[in-house]
Amino acid sequence: MVRIDPAFLATSEALGELPLCHARLQADARFPWIVLIPRVEGARELEDLDPGQRQALMEEVLAAGAAVRRTGDALGRQVTKLNVGQLGNVTPQLHIHVVGRRADDAAWPGPVWGAGVAEPYEPEALATAMRAARQALGIAEPA
Known part of the structure; x- marks a missing residue:
């Protein structure tokens, strides 16, 4: 079992397991x-x-892109551009970011990293986002 860096646990929510990757929102x-x-x-x-x-x-990156688009649709914010990045400068464990972008988002046209302060999801929006992402990725809802 590969240990997930605690930084991910503090800044994201577990979606579930894909064949290779652990996926998080x-x-x-x-x-x-x-x-x-x-x-x-x-x-x-x-x-x-x-x-x-x-x-x-x-x-899995391609599947995550489709899931990001479905999540944006479920939240009423259609994704018009996908950004995919593998940085690891702060958290060295290999991870890939798949980010849905649009011309009116908080960081456009720049990168999302370092752009303002993260805004927490309202509980209902988080549930909607998690459900949409899991459905698109083929991950079952937890029992």
């Missing part, structure tokens, strides 16, 4: 945003994945 209501964390011990860079894992990751 970033806890910032300004943007539909999913973080994928490959369950590969010690992985810090894409080069730490074997070719099959890299291929699986790309498929």
